[in-house]
Amino acid sequence: MFRVGSAHAAVASCILITGASGELGGALARCYSRDGVRLSLWGRDLGRLAAIADACRALGAIVETRSLDIEDVAAAVAAAVEEDTAAPFDLVLLVSGLGDTRPTGEQVEPAELVARLGTVNFTAPAAMGAALAGRMASRRRGALVFIGSAAAFHALPFAAAYSGTKAGLARFADALRLNVRPYGVSVTLVSPGFIDTEAGRQTHDGRAFAMAPDLVAKRIEQAVRRKQAHLILPWPFVLLRAFDRLLPAVLRDRLLLSLTPPG
Template structure:
C-alpha cells in the first residue's frame, strides 16, 4: 500500500510508539491526525504537519466527538492506528484496581474506538484498523497478569474482526512489539532483551502497514522467542518462570 495521501488517525500518539509512528507516516506522505489525553504533548508531536485532537479513549462520548473532528479535518479516515495503552506491573498482591485500569484503557478504550471506526469504514466500504497489542499477550508472564490478559484479548479481538470485516473491505492488522524504549517502559527494573527505540518501532509498523501484514511482530529475535515459547508445555512454562528461592 502506498501511504501517500492516506488519511490516518493515530490514537495514543502524545508519546512513544504512537508519536514515532505518526512522524514516520507523515514522512511517507500520509495526512495524519493524532489523539491522546495530554493536549500539550500532542501539540508538540503534531507540529505544523498533523492535526491534534485531544481525547480520552475511556470516554465513549469523547471518542465519538474526536472521530467526528478527525474525519472532518482529514476528509475521512482511511487508516486508524490504536496505540493508546496502559501498563503497571502487578505486585505480590493481586491489585483489582490496577486490573480494572488495564481493562478500561487497553480493552474498553480500544472497543470505544472500534465502535466509532467500524460503522464509518463500513459506510466507505474501505479502511484499515491497526491495533497495537504486544508479545506479552502470547503467554502468561508473572507481573504482567493484568497487562498480558488485555493484550491477549486484543490479539483475539483483532483476529475475530479481521474475519468479520473482510467482506466490508476493511482490513485489520495486529501489531505485537517486543520491548520498546518509551515512557511506558522507562520505570521497568527487569531486563528487557532486544529492546528497540520508538523510532525503530515506528518504522517497523509503517513497513508492516505498507506490506499489509496481518500481524506485525518485532524485533525478529523477540518474534522468534515468543513463537517458540508458545510450544512450551504449560507445566514446563510454570516451572521455568517460577523464581528460585
C-alpha cells in the same frame, strides 16, 4: 483541546493516531507526515502533543490535535465518529495503552488497576475500532492498526491485567480482521516486545532486543502497506511465542513462576 491545522493543501490521506503524545505514537505521527497528509493526533500530554504536532507540520502534514481520556469510552467513540464524518479516515492507528505490574508488597493486582487496564487496553480501542471499521466497510476501503504486546502470548503472573487485556485485544483484532476483509478493510495487529522509551529505561536498563520507537514505526508502516495481519517484533519474540506454545504446561508454569517477583 481540538486544534485544526491549515486546510489549504490537497489531502492525500487522513490518519488518526491515538496515544500520539507517547514515544511510539509520536514516532508514527512523524513517520506518516508528508505533504497532503491530514493527521488527527490524540494524546493526554498537551505539551508533548503540541511539540509532536509542530514537528509533523514542519514535515508538510496538516495536523489537528485532541486531548481526550479514552477511559471515557463513549466520549472517545463519539469523537472518533464525529471526526470521521467530517473527514473520513483512511488509516486509524490505535496506540493508546497502559502497562503495569502487580505493586510491590501486593499478592494480587488491585481490582482498580485491573479495571483501568481493561478499559484502556481493551474496551476503548476495541469499541473505537469497531465503530470506525464499520464506517470503513461501508466505504469499501480503509486500514486499522491495533497496538498489542508480545506479553499477550504469555500468562504473566505479575502482570495478569496487562497480559490478559492485550491477549483480549489480539483476539478481537483477529476476529475483526476476518469480519471486515470482504469489504476491502485491512486490520493489522502489532505485538511489540521491548521498545526503547524513556519510561522503560527508568525501570529496566538495558532491556534485551529493545527497539527504537522510530524503527518500530517504520516497520509498522511497512506492515500496513502489505496489509499484514500480524506483526511481531523484534524477531526473537516470534521464537518466544512458539516456545510458549510448545512447552509442556507444567514446565511453562514453572518457568513463568520463576520470573515472578515475590509479593
